[in-house]
Amino acid sequence: MTRTTWVAAVAVALALIFAGWATVTALGRDTGGAPAAAVPGDDSADAGFARDMAVHHQQAVEMSFIVRDRTQDEEVRRLAYDIANTQANQRGMLLGWLDMWGLPKIAPDREPMAWMSGHGGHGASAAASPAASGHGGHDGHGASAPAASGHGGHASAGADAPLMPGMATKSELEQLRRASGRQAEILYLRLMTDHHKGGVAMAQGCVDQCRVTLERDLAQGMVDAQESEIALMTDLLAKRGAKPRG
Template sequence: MLFAAAATVAAANGGGASAGSGALAPTEPRTPGLRSPDAGFARDMAVHHQQAVEMSFIVRDRTQDEAVRTLAYDIANTQANQRGMLLGWLDLWGLPKVVADEPPMAWMRAASGGGDGPAGHDGHGGHGGRAADPASGALMPGMATKEELERLGTASGRDAEVLFLQLMTDHHKGGVAMAEGCAQQCGTPVEKALAQGMVDAQRSELTLMADMLKQRGAAPRG
């Protein structure tokens, strides 16, 4: 679909300027830059989604509860597909999937006034959500630590269900903050639309997970 859209735009622009005097040549859609919010979000959210998929597969094998297994399947399927789209856009833009000297979430810092330029350029800014701790493996808001993933992998039954729902609640809250940042700052319409779709879907799942935790006599971690 992306390639078809690009071909359509290219065809529309192929005629160049009109023969009339003073006519301006149409401009082609600008490819996002290496450190643009569009590229930064694609790279970071691909990593963020990968952990959600991992946690979903873990809990699938740690409980027989159909409600939790269905939720885990839905999250894994949705976020794996979205991750593929994000990585596909980076390929389409000719941009790397990893930038060695780029701290996670650098693209969002302009949102808090940390950069001199407007959001969508190379400014840097902050992000909301639970503080990230690179040493623990939690690179971005809401991501589980290595220790938490290990605990999930050894839990079973209700304990696994509650821990998964709590970890995924944190994960979704962080993901919503990131997606809201792209919806506000990204310049690529299709990516902005995907980000807003993530916000809407994950907010709905947050409500569902709060109810599921309550049914198990538990609550989100805070």
């Protein structure tokens, strides 16, 4: 077992423990103090956000573990650890709520981000993903494997399309695995900046549409934290003579 695989396994275990805590916590709260009878429906924004953001977070964790093995720079490694830890924990909460609500964690018959009515659904934030808009050049144009995402194979416009706005493509992940040192740092910071932009758009969609108070609060926290990290990553790129894509 490689170091990356071992660390990822530990993160997953921690996320599952955190999910259990989140479920117990959520049981004591509801959509604003009312009885816990107000369970979101399967086609609600609450359920859609929980499913899609869990997938989105999973890739952020993966990229962060990759770069920690590809550079010795403490600033980038510390940022990657913080992102992996935070997003693994949040992913555990989202999956825990789906369990609590008795809803499936995957919806292979549903387009990713279709719950974002009024926010344009899957295509609305395409600009957040350079790969989706034809940007990216040498950074690659692959797709995250749908089978691993829990969304089936319907989300990609082609084998090289990202699953959701902001997500890295398969070939971009491969490039990150092959890169090292400063090259890996710059690629990670660019990919994660795109990833955060897509995540912020999704989280804002939940802030605007979700009905469960605890979930809206979590989504607002994601918006605030990821916007702050985007600014930090822009500074880290500038220190390396680079800038975000797009």
